[in-house]
Amino acid sequence: MTPLAERTLQVLGLHPARVNTPVATNHATELAGALCTVWQRQLDATIEHGTSSVDALTKTFAGIERQLAQALELTEQAAKGLKGDGAMSGAIAGANERLNDVMAMIQDAVEANHAMLATVTEAVNAVRELNQTAQSVELISQMTTLLSINARIEAARAGAAGQGFSVVAYEVRRLAAQSRQESVAIMQRVARIEQVIQQAADSAEAQRARDQDLIARSREDARQIVAELGESMNQVMAASDGLCDIGQQTRTSVAMALVSFQYQDRVSQRVSHVRDSVALFAQALSDGWPDEANLEGMDARLLKSYTMPEEGRTHRDEPEPDQSGTGLMLF
């Protein structure tokens, strides 16, 4: 028996001395053939299960990758919206400007009320002047009454010549009394008007003070709201930046996973070649135990069937070289 044949039998777990008989050879052949059939089925099942599992896993991964890509696109759009032209920071500045415009309009309205207050104050002053005029009229009527009394006294002294003058003095006194009554009535009405107007002026002044306070508080509230909004937007932008960073890391991880998934193809091919070599061996056994030339022929056929360089290295029990090649040739 050749050394190669002995080695082959040892691989099958068969002792050369026991096998080297016609009966033993037939039994060994049957056993080997049966084992080869079983091994082929097992390898086929391995290829099928491995391929279907990886296919399902790859499809699931593809779905996850699509969802990640959509999420990343939305994140990048949001980040662009926050930071680009017309972005949220600009919107905050615009809102601040509009709030300032509203406050300015409120201020204008308040100042218009204050102008009205000034008009009311002018009315109060005019009423006071009117009161003074009424008082002047009262004084004039009093003096006229005194004058008429004096006139009647002089008329009495003049005797009969003064009778006509006495009548005139009497009429003057009566007119003075009437004038005095009217001036008193005027002063009473003017006093009432002055009271009402003063109440209006006092209310307007109180309202003015409240308006100023309200405007001051509203300005402060608006400033605080805009500041809080700006702070919130800064936090959103920081979170968006964080999401973009995570997105880049995710893309890198996806690229690494894509490389890993490809190894299934190589594994599947390698297992297929092992199955084919088992079939080759079974065929060789069915033709009778191979001699040395046939074994060497089988060896050569196996080497030729390989499609990947590492299969040949494994066949010859050679070490794997450093994997530093690019794997791409451009023609």
Next chain:
Amino acid sequence: MGKCVMIVDDSSSVRTVVGIALRGAGYEVLEASDGADALSKLGGQKIHLIISDVNMPGMDGLTFLKELKKQAAFKFTPVMMLTTESAADKVAVGKAEGARAWMTKPFQPEQMLAAVQKLVLP
């Protein structure tokens, strides 16, 4: 609409993996499971590049390449072989039949995309 790349490979997972890389770079992807399937799907739209495996049941990649180049409409369509094969004689056949590149699996996505960008029709 992005440029269209056809992937020809009997492995569903390889087609998915290559498709993820290409779609992520903005390409449209058309898939075929072997050479015969690929030939049947030509003509529907302009194809800017074909990426094909070599070892496939039915019609293998080198036979597909040969048949493709017989058609005038695809004479100048660039083809990149993407395969586990690296035997010099197979590479020589691919080059002779008109392949523009030969890339072995597993590929780095950025390297594949760089090659695609270089080869794809304008």
